[in-house]
Amino acid sequence: MAEIDSPLGSNYIAGEHGNVAAGIGVSLAERRNLSIIQVTAWPNTIPTVLTAIGSATGLIIDNKPGLGRVAGEKSVFGFAPGRFLVTAASADLETRLRSAISADLGTIVPLTHGRCVIRIAGPASEWVLSKLFALDFSEHAFAVGHGRATLHHDIHALIQRVDQDAFDLYIFRTFARSFWTILGHAAEEVGYRVG
Amino acid sequence: MIIKCPYCGPRDVIEFVYQGDASRTRPEPASTDQAEWNRYVYDRANPSGSHREYWLHSGGCRQHLLVVRDMSSHAISSVSFARENTSSGDRR
Amino acid sequence: MTSSRLNTGGRIERSRTIRFIFDGKAYTGHPGDTLASALLANGVTLFGRSFKYHRPRGVFAAGSEEPNALVTLIDGEVREPNVRATEAEIHDGLVAESQNRFPSLEHDLMAVNQLAGPLFSAGFYYKTFMGPAIGPLRGTRFWMFCEKFIRRAAGLGRAGMAADPDRYERMNAYCDVLVVGTGPAGLIAAETAAATGARVIIAEERPVAGGSLVSSGELIDGRNPAVWAREKAELLAGLPNVRFLTRTTVWGHYDGNVLAAIEHVADFKPNRTEGQPRQRHWVIRTGKTILATGAFERPIVFPGNDRPGVMLADAVRRFAMEYGVAAGSNIALFTNNDSAYDVARTLSQAGVGIGTIIDVRTDISGTCRDIADVAGAELLLGHAVTATHAGKTLSSITVQHFNAQTGRVSGAPREIKTDCLGVSGGWSPAIHLASQAGGKPEWDEDLQAFLAPEAHQNWVVAGSAAGYMDTISVLSDAATKGSAKHRAALPTVDAPMFDASPAPVYQIEPDGKTQKAFVDLQHDVTADDIRLAYREGFHSVEHLKRYTTLGMATDQGKTSNVPGLAIMADARQIPITAAGTTRFRPPFTPVSLGALAGERYGDLRPHRLTPIHDWHLSAGATMYDAGLWHRPMIYGSPGETIEQAYIREARTVRDSVGIVDVSTLGKIDIQGPDAAEFLDRVYTNMFSTLPIGKARYGLMLREDGIVFDDGTTWRLGQDQFLMTTTTANAGPVMQHLEYYLDCIWPDLRVHLTSVTDVWAGAAIAGPKSRAVLESCVTASKVDDATLPFMGIVHARIGDIPVMICRLSFSGELAYEVYCGAGFGTAMWEALISAGTPFGIVPYGLEALGTLRIEKGHVTGAEIDGRTTAHDLHLDWMLSKKKPFIGSAMLGREGLQDNNRLSLVGLISLDNQPINGGSHIVADATPREPADSFGHVTAACYSPALGKYVALALVKHGSSMIGRRAYASDLLRDKHGPVEIVSHHMFDREGSRMHG
C-alpha cells in the first residue's frame, strides 16, 4: 500500500527554530499514519452511536458538547451535535466503526486523506494557539480530551486538548502547508522544535 | 459581537455567517402564487428592535442558529438550533 | 529657554545614559525618559509646528492626551508619524523628527500662514472649494489647483513609502474581570477582584503602574506613593490568576464585552529578540470591565495660550515627579480650581520654584492660601492671563483683573516674567471607553464635567473616572467596584483636602483685538472659529465638530472637547448640559494599521494547495491565484509565450491526450435515507432516478430563479452521493445545502460533509485518454461497455484505489480519476508515465478555459448571479415533474423577457484577440458613449477553429446569430469586428466525447 504523502512537504524542517535562546516554548510535529473517521449520528441515535464508538475503540464518552477522550494514539471527541471525530493509528478503524454503526444509526465519512494532524506541545502551547484562534485555551474552559471546532481566518480547524499542555490540530489538508507556516511564525517568539 | 452557540459556547461573530430573516415562511413548494413567493423571497421588515434571524456557525459546529437580536443595540436575547425551532409550517 | 533636569527625583535610571537624535541633533537622556522629558531636560521646548498656522508648539501634556508634541520616529526607511513625544520611550539610537515644518523647525516658511489667519478659519474649505466653479478662485477646480500646496502646508506627519518590516501579532484573551488603568483605583479594584479568585487582566498604558500616584506627593500607608504602587503592582503580577499588561492601551470597547488593546511589546527597544512582535493587538473577552481610566486635566482658553511653555499644570508636576525635569526655571500657574495648588505643593517639595499663582476665583480655601505661602508664590486672586509673549518660547504673560461671575476682564495689564505657565481648567473623567459602550454622558454641575453614561454592557467606572477626585474616595470607590463580596483593607492616605469643584470659567476673552485663543491645539481650532460656527448656524455639537473639526484630530479632543462645548453653550446662552456632547469612538489613541492586520500580512495570506502542487512546480508550471487556490495556468516550455503554451496544450488534448488537476472542485459527501429526495429538491433535474454507479450533470438555482451553480453528482450507493461543485462556489453551495436542511427541511435525514480535501482529482481528456487508462488501470475494465458516458468504476492504479467517472468538460472523450489526496501525486505520476507513449501533456487553467469556450460550456463568468437557465440554453435541465428550489419564481415576466442577455459565441473577424469584458456594440467606429447590447465573458484563441473566439452574453442572443457586431474595449484601446455565432463553436453534435 502506498504511503500517504504529508501535505507539509519541504516546509516541514526538523530542528530548532525561532528564539530558542530562552528555551523551547513549544514542539510541533505532524502525526502520521492515522486513520481519521467522522461519525455522525441521527438526532435520536446519539447515545447508541457513542456506545458503538466505545465498543469499536474502547473510548467511551457522554453526549455533551465538545466532550472527548484520549488514550495513547486513539482519541474521540464531539465537535457538532451528533458528530464525532474518531482517530487511531490502526488501519482497520474504518472497518471496525462500519461494523459497529449501521446506516440506521448514522453515517461514516473517512477523512484520513483530508486532514493533517499537527501536535503542539509544551509550556507555551496555550500562548501560541491564542495568537491564532479566538478560543479560551485555559484548562478550566478547555479540559483534557475535549474538542472544539473553530477557525483561523479562512482555515477551519478541529482542536483536541490531548494533555495539560498539548493539543492536536486537525487542519484541512489543502490549507495545511500555509497553516504550518503561520503556526511556525507564531511560535518563533517562544522558540520551537520540529520533529 | 459574540454569539453564544448552544453547542460551541460563546464565539466571535467572525465565525458566523448571517443567513437572513427567520420570521418568514416558505410557501408550499408547488405553490404558484407569485405574490406569496415574492413576499418570501424579497419582503423584509427591518424592524428597529427584536428580530428573528438565522446565523450559520460556519466556523464551528456548522449548525444554523435561530438568533433573536435587537437590531438597534445588537443585544442578543436568545440563541437556539434552527432545526429545533423551525415550526412545521416552515418545513417545505 | 530654561527647562532642565533636576538634581534628584523621578523614576529615571540616572546611572545609565541613552543617546538619541532629534531633528538631526544628538541628545542624551536616561532609561525611563520619554522623548518629551528627555528633550525638556536638554532645554528643548520647541517640538513642532501647528496644523494650519504653522505656529511654534511645545509640549502641552505629559501623557496620551498630548495634542501638540507629535513627532515622527524614523528607523531606516521606515517612518512612524504622529507619535506623541510624551509617550515615546527613548532608547539608544532612537531617531525622531519634528513635523509640519519646512524647511526646518526653527525657520518655517509656512509660518506666513499665520498672517492669513482669517483665510483658514472655520468652514474655509467648504466656502472656498465646494460647489460650482463661479469665478477662478472658487469651486472644485480651484481645489484641484490648490490641493498640492495646501496638503504641503497643512497636516500632520508624513508616512514613509517603505514597507514596514516589523511584525505585529494578535492575541486572544479571556478573563472574568478586565481592569483598565493602574492608578489608585485600578490597583485596588484589581486586588479586590483577584482576591475572589476571578481571572483578572490588568492593562496599563504607561510603562509603570501607579497613575496619578507616581507624581502625587501624597503618602500612602505612610510611604512614597510611587513605591507603594510599584509593590502593589508586583504583587498583583505575581498572582496566578492575574495577567498584568503594561504599555498596553485599551482603545476600543465593542459589543459583547469585547475590548481591543494594543500592547507596545518592543517599540521602545533598540533590538528585538527573534520572532518578537513590535506590537500585539489584544482582543479581550471579559465578563466584566472596571474602567479605572482616571481623568484628564483641561486647559482654560485664553489669548496666546498655545505658546511653547504653556502647558497643563499637572503635566508640569508629572515632568518633575516622574522624570526629574523642571519644565521651566520660573513657573507660574493659572487656575480656576484647587488642583493647581496641589501641583504647587508637590513642585515646591521637589525643589521647583513657583513665582506666581493666578486664580480666577476671589475666594479660596485656607489650605490653598497656606500652600501658596509655603511655596513663596505671589497669589493673584480674581485675575486671569490675557496674553503671552515670546519668540518661539514663553518669556512673559500679561495678567488683568477678572470677574468670574461676569467673565469681564478689567484693569491695567501687568506683565509677569515666566518661562512656563501651568494651566488648570478643571478635570474631565476619562469616559472614552465608557461612552463607546454606553448611552449619553451626563453633565455634572459640581465637577463641571461629563460623567460616564448608563452602561450598555457589563462595565463600571471607578475612581476619578467615576468623578471621585481625591485619593481617599478613589480608593474606597474602587474597592466596592472590584468585588461586591470581598472588601480590601484600604491603605491610609496622607494628603491635604481640596475642593474638586472648579469655577465655571472656560475662556478669558478680553475686549478688543487679542492674540488667537486656541481650543483644539492639534487642529488649530480657535475660540473665534467656534463663535463663527455659531453665527453661521452650526449650533448642534455634531455640526460644530464637523464644521470646525474641533475634536477630530488624532487626540480626539481629549483636552479640548469640554472648553469647546462650553464656548458654544455660552454663545447660544444655554447651559452646557443642554448643548450636549458627541459620543466617543474607537480608537482611544491612534492604532497602527500593522497591529490591526496582525499576522495576516504580506505573504502570510493562506494559500490552498492541491495534493499535486509540488509536481506542478517541478514541471515548471506558471501558477495562478484562483481565490485562495494556487493552480497551474500553463506548463510553459522555454521561450513559449502564455498564448503559445495554452494553444499547444489545448491542441494536444484535441489531438491525443492531456491531463489537468481538478482537485480544487468542491466535493460534498451526501448520505442518508433522504439523500436522493434532497437532491431532487435542490437540483433542477432529477437525481432519485440516477442508478448507482452513474453520475449526472446537475444545475442549481437560487430561490429567485437565477442560476446558482452546476456540477456533476455521482451516486455511489442507494443513500450515498458525491456532489461536485465549481471551485469558486464550494463554500457557498455547502452553506446553501445546510441552510435548507437546517431551516426548511429539518425532517429530511441527510448528512453533509465537505470532502474537497479528501480527494485528489485528475481529468484526463482526449481521443487517447481511454488508451492511457487501459494501460495503467487494474481491477476494472474501462471500455465503453464497462465505463459508458457518465459511468463510474472503482479500480486501482498501481496499488492506489481510484474512482473513475467518464465525463467531459472539454468535449473530448474524458475521464475524471479520483484517489485519496495523500496518494494524489503518486496517481498523477502514474497517469503521466502511462500517458507518455501517447504524447500526454499536463494542461493548465488557460487550456482548460480554451477547451470549454470552444464547446460553449458555462462557468462562473457566465453564471454571474444574473443569468437564468434559459439565458444559458440550459432549459432542458429544468424538470417539469417536480418543484425545486427556484422553480416557483422561474416563470416571472422579467426572467422570460426576450430582451434578456443570452449566451452566444463570437468569432473575431480581424484575426485579433477579443478582450474579456469588451462591450458588444453596433458601431464600426469607436464612439463614446456607445449603446452596449452585451459583453464578452471569456475569450481565447481556439486552436480547433484556428480563430480568436469568445463567449458573450448578448441581447436577443439566439436571433442575433450570423450578425456582425463589434467587441469594444476602449479602456484598453480595442475595437474589433466579430461575428455572433452559436455558443457551441466546436463539435456541436458531441460525437467526440461519446467516441
Ligand SMILES: [Zn+2]
Ligand atoms: Zn457552534
